[in-house]
Amino acid sequence: MEKSNFAQLDLLFNPHTVAVVGATNKIGKWGYDLMRVILKYRGERKVYPVNITETEILGVKAYKNINDIPEPVDFVVIVVPEMHVISVMQDCVKKGVRGAIVITAGFAELGEKGQEIQRELVRIAREGNIRMIGPNTMGHFSGTSGFSTLRYLLANKTDSGLSLISQSGNIGLYLMQRGLEEGISFAKFVGSGNEADTTLEDYLEYFGQDDDTKVIVLYVEGLRQGRRFFELAREITRKKPIVALKVGRTEAGTKAARSHTSALSGSDVIYDAMFKQCGVIRVNEIAELFYTTIALRYQPLMKGNRVAVLTRGGGFGVLASDACQKSGLGLPTLSAVTLDKLDKMLPPYWSHGNPVDMVANQENTYSCVQALLDDDNVDAVYCVAVTDEGSIVSGVRLDDLDDLSSSQRENMKQALEQRHKSDIQDLDDVLINIRKTQKPVVFCASIPSKTLYKSDTYIKLLQHNYLVHPTPEDGARVLSCMARYSNYLRSLK
Amino acid sequence: MFLNKTIAEAQKQGRTFLTEVESKSILEERGIQVVETKLAQTRDEALSLSKQMKFPVVLKIASQDIVHKSDVGGVKVGLNNESEVGAAYDSIMTSVREKRPEAVIQGVSVQKMARSGVDVIIGISKDPQFGPVAMFGLGGTLVEVLKDVSFRLIPLTEKDAREMIREIKGYSLLTGYRGSPPCDIKSLESLLLQVSKFVEDNPDIKEMDLNPVIVYQQGTMVVDARIVIEN
Numbered sequence: 001m002e003k004s005n006f007a008q009l010d011l012l013f014n015p016h017t018v019a020v021v022g023a024t025n026k027i028g029k030w031g032y033d034l035m036r037v038i039l040k041y042r043g044e045r046k047v048y049p050v051n052i053t054e055t056e057i058l059g060v061k062a063y064k065n066i067n068d069i070p071e072p073v074d075f076v077v078i079v080v081p082e083m084h085v086i087s088v089m090q091d092c093v094k095k096g097v098r099g100a101i102v103i104t105a106g107f108a109e110l111g112e113k114g115q116e117i118q119r120e121l122v123r124i125a126r127e128g129n130i131r132m133i134g135p136n137t138m139g140h141f142s143g144t145s146g147f148s149t150l151r152y153l154l155a156n157k158t159d160s161g162l163s164l165i166s167q168s169g170n171i172g173l174y175l176m177q178r179g180l181e182e183g184i185s186f187a188k189f190v191g192s193g194n195e196a197d198t199t200l201e202d203y204l205e206y207f208g209q210d211d212d213t214k215v216i217v218l219y220v221e222g223l224r225q226g227r228r229f230f231e232l233a234r235e236i237t238r239k240k241p242i243v244a245l246k247v248g249r250t251e252a253g254t255k256a257a258r259s260h261t262s263a264l265s266g267s268d269v270i271y272d273a274m275f276k277q278c279g280v281i282r283v284n285e286i287a288e289l290f291y292t293t294i295a296l297r298y299q300p301l302m303k304g305n306r307v308a309v310l311t312r313g314g315g316f317g318v319l320a321s322d323a324c325q326k327s328g329l330g331l332p333t334l335s336a337v338t339l340d341k342l343d344k345m346l347p348p349y350w351s352h353g354n355p356v357d358m359v360a361n362q363e364n365t366y367s368c369v370q371a372l373l374d375d376d377n378v379d380a381v382y383c384v385a386v387t388d389e390g391s392i393v394s395g396v397r398l399d400d401l402d403d404l405s406s407s408q409r410e411n412m413k414q415a416l417e418q419r420h421k422s423d424i425q426d427l428d429d430v431l432i433n434i435r436k437t438q439k440p441v442v443f444c445a446s447i448p449s450k451t452l453y454k455s456d457t458y459i460k461l462l463q464h465n466y467l468v469h470p471t472p473e474d475g476a477r478v479l480s481c482m483a484r485y486s487n488y489l490r491s492l493k
Numbered sequence: 494m495f496l497n498k499t500i501a502e503a504q505k506q507g508r509t510f511l512t513e514v515e516s517k518s519i520l521e522e523r524g525i526q527v528v529e530t531k532l533a534q535t536r537d538e539a540l541s542l543s544k545q546m547k548f549p550v551v552l553k554i555a556s557q558d559i560v561h562k563s564d565v566g567g568v569k570v571g572l573n574n575e576s577e578v579g580a581a582y583d584s585i586m587t588s589v590r591e592k593r594p595e596a597v598i599q600g601v602s603v604q605k606m607a608r609s610g611v612d613v614i615i616g617i618s619k620d621p622q623f624g625p626v627a628m629f630g631l632g633g634t635l636v637e638v639l640k641d642v643s644f645r646l647i648p649l650t651e652k653d654a655r656e657m658i659r660e661i662k663g664y665s666l667l668t669g670y671r672g673s674p675p676c677d678i679k680s681l682e683s684l685l686l687q688v689s690k691f692v693e694d695n696p697d698i699k700e701m702d703l704n705p706v707i708v709y710q711q712g713t714m715v716v717d718a719r720i721v722i723e724n
Contacts, residue, residue, distance in 0.1 A: 226622030230646060260636050261616025261628045262700050265644065270620045273644035277653060491652055 001205045008131045009198070009206035012099045013188055014145035015075030016045065019066050019097075021088050022079035022104075023049035023057045030103065031079045032058075033151040034139070038077070040153065041146045048073065066095045075099045077149050082106035082117075085135065089121055093128030100125065101149050102135035108194050109136055122196045137193030138169025141176075143185050144212045150189075158185035161214030162297055163207045165200050166191050167221045171245075171286065175217070178290050183462055187212055201225045201232060208236035215297045217289065218244040218280075230278050237279030238492065241296040241485050244280050245289040246271055279488040281481050291467060291474060292481040298465035299440035304379040305483040306332040308372040309355035310365070311384045312446050317355035320384045320444070320472040327480030331355065332377040341371040358385065366430035373437040380479055384444040386468045388455030424456050431464045440482055443468045444475040500697050500722055508557055509699075509724050514602050516718035520703075523691050525684065527715040528607050534600040536582050542603040543578045549606040552581045554589050558596035560719065565592040571606060578603075607716050611666055611676050612705035615685060617647070617692050619699050625692050629685065631663045632705035639663075649689040654682040667708060676708040684713050697723045 001009075023035040031051075035058055038047055048069045049057035056062055063069050066076060066088075076097050078088050082104050092100055107118040118135065125132045133140055139149035143158040154176040162184070166172030169191040176186050188207065192200050200223060207213040216236065223229050233242055248268060275282040281296070283289045307329045311317040321331055331354045334342075342356060345364040351357035356368065365385050372381045401409045434441055443461060445452045449470045452458050458468055469475035499515050511519070517527040529546060532555055533539035543550040554567030562568050566588030569581035585601060614632035619625050623646050630642030643657040658664065658681060669675035684706065692698050700721035707714045 223622055226620070227624055230623060260614060260702050260704060262618040263637055264616075264628060264630075264640060264642055265618040265620065265626060267620070267622070269642075269644055270623055270626055270646075273626070274623055274646055276656075277645050491656075 001209055006206060006209055008098065009202060010210070011074060012101070012131060012133060012140070012190075012198075013142040014147060015099060017048070017071060017073045018042075018045060018075045018077065018147075019048045019050050019063075019069060019073045020077045020079065021050040021066060021091075022077075023051055023062065025054055025057050030151055034077065034079055034103070034149060037148050037150055037153055041148050041157075043146045045147065046071070066091045066097070069095075073097055075101075077101050077103065079103040086117065086121060086124065089124045089128075089130070089132075092130055093124060097128075097130055099131050099133075101133040101137065101140060102193075103137060103139060103149070104134075105136040107135045108196065118194065118196050125197055132197040133190060134193035135196060138173060138191040140190040141186070141188065143187045154180065155185040155189070156180075158187055159212065160185055160187045160297070161212065162186045162217060162293060163188040163210070163213040163215070164190075164217040164219075165203045165207070166219040167195075167200060168219055169193070171219045174286065175219075175290055182294075182467060184294065184465075186217075195224055199224050201228045204229065204236070204242075205232050208232060208240070214240055215293055216240060216242045217293045218242065218246075219289070220244055220246040221248065226274070230274055233275075233280050234278035237485075237488070242280045243289060243292050243296060243481070244275060244282050245284070245286060246275070246282060279485070279492075281485050283477075283481060287474065288477050288481075291469060291478045294465070294467050295440065295442065295478045295482055296485060299442075299482060300438045301486040301489070302379050302440055302479075302482045303486065305329050305480075305487070306377060306379045307382050307479055308332070308334065308375065308378040308380075309382045309384060310368055310372060311355055311357050312360055312365075312387070314357055316384045316446055316472060317351070317357045320382060320476065321355050323473045323476035324382065324479065327476045329476065329479055329483060334372070335375050335377055338371055338375040338378075341374075342368060345371070366427050369441060370430055370433055370437075373434060373439050373441065378439070380440045380442065380482070382442050382444065382475055382479060384446055384472050384475065386443050386445050386452065386457060386461070387447045388452055388457055420456070424460060427457060427460050431460070431466070435464075440479070441466065442475045442479050444472055445470055497695070500695065503557075503722060504697070504724055506557075507724065509721060510557075510560060511720040511722065512555055512557055512599065513553060513562075513718060514555060514599075516701075516720040517715065519720075520691070520715060520718055523687060525687055525691075525715060526713060527718065529605040530602050531604075532600055533603050536579065539582050539601055539603055540575055540578055543572065544575065546603065546605050548573045550578065551604040551606050552578065552585060552601045553604065554585050555599040555602045556589070556593075556596045557599070559589070559593060565589050604716075607707055607714050608709070610707040610709040610714075613667075613681070613708055614642070614702065614704040615688055615706055616703065617688070617698060617701040625696075625698075627657070627685065627689055627692075629657045630661055631666065636704065647689045648693050649686055651682070651686065654685040654689075657685070658682065674710045677711050677713065678708075680711070680713045681706075681708050699723050 020035050022031040024031040049062040051062045052064050054062050076092050085104050108115045141148040143155045146157050164186050172191050190203050207216045307324050309320045334354050369381050369383050443466050445468050499519050514532045517530050521527050531542050533542050550572050551570045554562050572578045572581050612632035614630050614636050616628040625647040626644055627647050628642050628644050641661050641663050643660040645653040645657050667676040702719045703715045705716050
């Protein structure tokens with residue numbers, strides 16, 4: 001990307017002076033919510049509401065036209081009804097604006113007439129040297145510069161390095177909300193809308209060069225510049241991972257073809273091959289997209305595909321091993337040294353092999369993880385053994401002591417608190433050491449998530465950027481995606 | 494250049510594909526091993542060409558109007574002597590004239606019967622988004638049923654060629670299955686790269702099937718080729 005192009009795209013995510021055309025005081029209107037969000041994040045940024053009838057919006061002086069604003073404006077948010085969009089864009093050109101987002105819908109997505117108006121809109125913007133996001137978009141966001149054109153407060157100031165391009169606004173919002181639930185904000189987001197001027201490929205190129213972006217996340221319905229995407233992705237994936245959810249898997253190749261090759265070349269198999277060829281990690285589900293993104297962001301690269309599985313019981317061991325093998329991962333034999341170490345930490349009846357079944361043992365889980373990581377036969381550890389152990393002794397919980405006499409209750413409370421303190425301390429130490437081994441660890445719950453979410457263990461793991469996956473299959477898929485990406489990087493050498 | 498001339502000539506005639514003889518000869522020009530194939534315009538020519546090539550031979554209908562030759566009774570294989578060749582020629586002509594009376598017939602192609610090996614398919618199609626795409630798979634008539642194929646965008650790198658061969662489920666058939674000798678996978682990789690280069694140099698190629706390509710212990714052989722061109 002040329003420097004001037006990069007600067008043009010960069011401005012969309014970090015403008016100095018912003019006008020919001022269509023801002024309003026009317027509660028429930030898009031122009032109200034959006035204005036509120038912009039003001040909340042604005043920081044040093046100057047924001048001017050523009051409304052033909054209202055003189056003050058959310059306490060900020062409003063102007064009738066962008067051209068009445070007494071200083072230069074470099075970015076405009078357009079959230080007026082569609083019949084006014086063209087004339088607002090003409091005003092923007094007159095004002096010398098450099099970037100715009102058109103939230104308004106009612107363009108190419110409606111058919112021929114809408115397409116015509118959209119073409120006119122693009123023509124005006126391009127002639128005026130304005131880069132435009134949308135139309136028909138949920139907005140965009142930069143957590144690094146603190147700028148948002150979303151209707152909702154869905155991200156915080158962050159340097160998480162996660163940048164998301166979504167061809168569906170709803171999916172984008174879902175992912176950001178999902179992130180917030182886990183305490184992780186996206187660094188940059190754009191709902192690409194109709195991609196009339198700037199396309200997914202433009203944003204991809206920009207994120208590829210953007211130092212704030214460490215992992216690129218894509219929700220793709222269909223590419224407009226497939227070849228360009230391929231060339232760009234091939235370069236970018238050498239430096240940072242791209243994870244993509246591409247929908248439309250089930251579409252059959254319907255072309256009337258005269259060769260076997262064409263008959264077999266359905267659009268999805270080509271997408272699949274293309275992603276593989278340029279190192280993009282394709283996932284199949286929205287949860288998998290989120291999990292994989294987080295893992296690729298915070299975990300070290302896997303050096304091979306050999307996984308040690310750690311569980312609290314046979315059932316989870318089988319589920320996890322099956323899921324790993326189905327995802328193309330291998331379960332290696334553990335070294336004698338590792339077996340020795342585990343012998344010292346586990347009861348004598350443990351499984352003595354991989355998967356490591358601790359057999360309902362409550363202690364030393366995280367020290368076992370450490371022992372497995374130290375094994376040269378192991379490229380990653382899959383710990384399918386996360387519980388709320390910090391609050392359990394012999395299956396009794398702090399909130400479940402009613403049956404005891406007051407003195408027994410007091411003793412039990414003390415024991416629980418003691419145990420809780422030492423467990424959490426252990427966990428902290430181990431998690432810090434785990435980071436030093438430069439091997440990934442993926443965690444999975446062995447109790448249902450609602451119970452787990454409240455536990456200190458869960459919170460502690462999150463603080464260290466480890467998600468706890470709800471099912472053995474979820475975590476195995478994430479491990480497989482990590483292995484695929486590092487295999488790809490190795491295959492380039 | 495010869496290649497462009499063949500394609501351009503066909504385009505000028507309003508045709509959308511090259512005949513088998515044309516397809517093979519432009520592949521051969523690129524140094525790709527193809528089964529020896531010659532056009533016989535008459536029955537006598539078919540007889541004398543088969544004698545020159547040494548039996549067994551194969552006869553196939555040669556017509557710019559017919560893509561699927563087997564479907565019209567236009568293919569006879571394993572012909573061991575002159576009288577079998579003569580009978581095959583007559584049978585092909587009768588059948589094709591009956592089934593496709595409007596087709597312009599150039600004659601028959603006479604081909605050396607290839608030794609057996611592992612049949613694979615190498616194909617090209619054009620994707621509206623991504624342009625030319627290469628396909629590799631286990632060949633023969635079952636390819637559309639088994640769908641054991643892999644794809645890569647063109648141009649292929651060596652890594653692409655290597656991976657697309659290893660990616661198919663039936664890969665072990667190429668490495669020597671149950672005592673059969675291992676195939677020459679290196680040559681197969683080179684062939685994929687040659688095909689990729691060929692398509693890059695000739696953007697007017699729209700679709701192509703090399704099916705089957707026979708892979709031997711040493712080397713490969715393109716037995717049938719079909720090239721569809723832009724018009």
